[in-house]
Amino acid sequence: MDWTDQGIVLSARKHGESSAIVTLLTSAYGVHAGLVRGGNGKRKRGDLQPGNKVQAHWRARLAEHLGNYTCELSHAHAATLLGDANKLACLSAALAVTEQSLPERQPHPAIFEGLSVLLESLKGDIWPSVYVKWEVGLLGELGFGLDLRSCASTGSTKNLVYVSPKSGRAVSRGAGEPYLKSMLALPAFLMTSGVAGETREITDGLALTGYFLERHVFALAGKKQPAARRRLVERLSRQVNK
Amino acid sequence: MADNDIEHLIQLLAKLPGLGPRSARRAVLHLLKHRETLLAPLSKSLDEAAENIITCAICGNLDTHDPCVTCRDPKRVDTVICVVEDVADLWALERTPAFRGRFHVLGGTLSALDGVGPEDLNIPALLKRARAESVTEVIIATNATVDGQTTAHYIADRLADCGVRISGLAHGVPVGGELDYLDEGTLSAALQARHDF
Numbered sequence: 001m002d003w004t005d006q007g008i009v010l011s012a013r014k015h016g017e018s019s020a021i022v023t024l025l026t027s028a029y030g031v032h033a034g035l036v037r038g039g040n041g042k043r044k045r046g047d048l049q050p051g052n053k054v055q056a057h058w059r060a061r062l063a064e065h066l067g068n069y070t071c072e073l074s075h076a077h078a079a080t081l082l083g084d085a086n087k088l089a090c091l092s093a094a095l096a097v098t099e100q101s102l103p104e105r106q107p108h109p110a111i112f113e114g115l116s117v118l119l120e121s122l123k124g125d126i127w128p129s130v131y132v133k134w135e136v137g138l139l140g141e142l143g144f145g146l147d148l149r150s151c152a153s154t155g156s157t158k159n160l161v162y163v164s165p166k167s168g169r170a171v172s173r174g175a176g177e178p179y180l181k182s183m184l185a186l187p188a189f190l191m192t193s194g195v196a197g198e199t200r201e202i203t204d205g206l207a208l209t210g211y212f213l214e215r216h217v218f219a220l221a222g223k224k225q226p227a228a229r230r231r232l233v234e235r236l237s238r239q240v241n242k
Numbered sequence: 243m244a245d246n247d248i249e250h251l252i253q254l255l256a257k258l259p260g261l262g263p264r265s266a267r268r269a270v271l272h273l274l275k276h277r278e279t280l281l282a283p284l285s286k287s288l289d290e291a292a293e294n295i296i297t298c299a300i301c302g303n304l305d306t307h308d309p310c311v312t313c314r315d316p317k318r319v320d321t322v323i324c325v326v327e328d329v330a331d332l333w334a335l336e337r338t339p340a341f342r343g344r345f346h347v348l349g350g351t352l353s354a355l356d357g358v359g360p361e362d363l364n365i366p367a368l369l370k371r372a373r374a375e376s377v378t379e380v381i382i383a384t385n386a387t388v389d390g391q392t393t394a395h396y397i398a399d400r401l402a403d404c405g406v407r408i409s410g411l412a413h414g415v416p417v418g419g420e421l422d423y424l425d426e427g428t429l430s431a432a433l434q435a436r437h438d439f
Contacts, residue, residue, distance in 0.1 A: 011355045017259060046425055050388045078388050079427015082413065083434070085395035092392055096354045228354045231396070 001067070002059040005029055006074065008115055010099045012048040014040045022048055022069055024056055025098055025115060030106045034058050034069035047071060049078035051091045051119060077119045087122045089232040090131050094118055096226035101138065101217045110141050128236065129195035132205035136190060139209060144168065144216040146208075148191050151175055161186055163208055184208045199240045206233050248274075300371075302347030302364050304329050312336070312345055319343045321378045323371060325397060327351055327385060335383065343381075346371065351389040352396060363393070365400060372404040379407040386413050386431075 007024030010031065015021045020039030026032050034056075038044050047054065053075040060067030081087045094115060102108060114134045121130040139145055145168070150157045152169035153176075162176035162183035163169065170191075176183045186208065187201035196202050210233065214225050248270060255266035273281040297303070298310035305311055312318065312332075322343030326332050332345050348363045372380050382397055384390035398408050414432030415424065424432075 013355065045387075046427070049427075073425065076425055076427035079386075079425065080430050082386060082388070082391040082431070085398070088388065088392055088395060092354065092388060099355075226354050227352075227359055228392075231392075235399075 001061070001063050001065075002057065003029065004055065004057045006112075007032075007054050007056040007071070008095075008112070008119070009048055009050050009052045009054060009071075010095050011050055012036075012039060012045075020044075020048060021066070022071065023099060024054070024069070024071075025102070025108075025112055026056065027109050027112045028107055029058075030108050031099065031102045031104050032058065033104070034060075034067045036069045036071060039069075039071075044071075046079070047073040047076075049076070050095050051078040051081070052076050053116070053119070075119075077122065081122055086235060087127060089228070089235050090127055091119070091122060092228035093226065093232040094131060094134065096228040097135065097138070097213070100221070100223055100226050101142065101213065108141055111138055114138070126195045128199070128202040129189055129205075132187075132196070132202060132209060133190065135206075135209035135213065139212055139216070142217060144212055146170075146212065148186065160191065165211060168212060184211055199236055203233065203237050203240050206236065300367075301332075301345045302329070302349060302367075303332055303345060317342070320376045322381060323368070323377060323379075324381045324383050325368060326383050327390065327393075331383065331385075341381075344371075348384070348393070348397075351384060351387075351393040353389050360396065365397065368397070369400060369404065372401055372406055377404075377406055379409060380404075382408065382410045384410075386411075 005026040005028050007026040010023045010025055012020045012022045015035060018038050018041040020036050021033055022036045022039055023031060023033045036044065036048065039048050048071065052073060054071040055074050057070040058067050078091065081091055098111065098115060102111065114137050118127065118130050118134045121127045136146060146163060147169040148160065150170065151160060151172035152164055152167055154172055156172045159173045160170040161173045162171040163186045164171050165182060165184055170186055171183060184207065185204040187196060187204045189196040189201055190205060196205070210225065218225055252263065252266045252270050255261055255269055256263045261269065273284065294306045295304055296308050298305055298308055298313055300309050300313045303310040303312060307314070319342055323346050324335060324341055324343055325346045325348060326335065327348055327350060329347055332347055335341055346364070346368050348365070350358050350363055352358055352360065371377065380401055382394040384394045394410055401408050412435050414428065414435050415421065421429065
């Protein structure tokens with residue numbers, strides 16, 4: 001058994017003295033782990049930092065084996081982000097959410113493409129909006145997509161400012177007023193191809209996706225929201241409250 | 243019985259870093275051949291280490307005394323604290339005479355994968371030390387990895403209201419390094435941290 005594919009390093013865990021068990025999100029094979037001999041050594045450790053993009057060759061005698069990876073660095077995303085606390089928090093959150101939400105060895109090319117776009121966006125300033133949209137896409141790919149096209153109550157396509165926590169559908173301002181306490185805020189940038197204007201919109205978006213990820217993805221798997229995502233939310237919330 | 247003792251010793255030594263079963267077997271044979279000069283002193287030394295070595299309550303270093311030798315050294319500068327991940331990092335920095343301040347060992351890094359959170363690290367003691375009047379700078383010398391730098395930013399946030407300068411180690415071209423062999427991340431970090439001649 002062997003294959004070659006592009007992969008994004010989700011984690012690299014030390015195995016023995018110098019090897020590492022590396023988990024990649026690959027384009028065609030989904031979240032897939034494998035042993036990298038010498039992966040914890042001086043020469044390869046830098047290449048296998050979480051967030052880096054690699055060309056991976058996986059080989060095993062049987063498909064169900066852990067198998068061995070040979071990885072060649074394609075793009076060192078992690079190294080360029082080490083100095084920026086917010087971007088590093090975003091990277092850690094995205095990788096932790098990916099690893100904890102996706103089942104192993106099931107292809108999710110859309111999530112791979114989305115994560116690749118998110119990693120590229122970290123070079124600029126629009127990454128907070130891209131991150132929230134990526135989480136919305138992740139929910140959709142896992143079968144828990146939000147329906148933001150029209151109001152769940154009136155069918156109207158205008159003034160959509162809430163999301164129902166029960167159905168995950170958009171709710172217009174008028175229809176949502178009586179249930180204000182339980183409604184989740186719907187930031188406007190999620191209904192367009194644009195980006196968020198204020199950090200408040202980002203934190204609202206994170207609260208929205210966080211609620212459904214927690215309820216439909218993490219809770220069902222008996223997991224909690226990853227600490228890295230919590231730290232990203234706290235970091236951005238602090239900026240809003242400043 | 244003797245065979246069991248030897249096997250047991252081999253199994254224990256094989257668990258040490260850098261040793262496998264074959265090298266552990268060679269080491270045991272060497273120890274047994276030099277029983278008086280090596281095995282007995284080593285055994286005594288291991289007993290003493292197990293008995294006497296403790297973790298310093300101030301910095302987290304390992305030493306036979308509490309406070310440890312670096313915390314007790316009166317020649318060291320009290321105004322600067324260097325934060326490291328592990329005791330091995332403290333010992334590495336001690337090999338260079340460039341730093342003569344105080345140390346603080348965190349005991350690891352934040353890691354979602356391994357379930358290590360802020361409460362598992364020696365951060366409250368660092369905050370307490372940084373608030374002392376004599377301290378003017380905290381150098382965060384965690385590794386240049388995603389986990390290491392995530393931890394560094396977290397600590398920098400927590401130290402923000404302590405009124406001290408917070409600095410970190412530079413990343414870039416190592417001494418003796420050739421640009422041709424450096425990865426793109428290190429090169430871009432080196433370019434960002436370029437200095438005037």
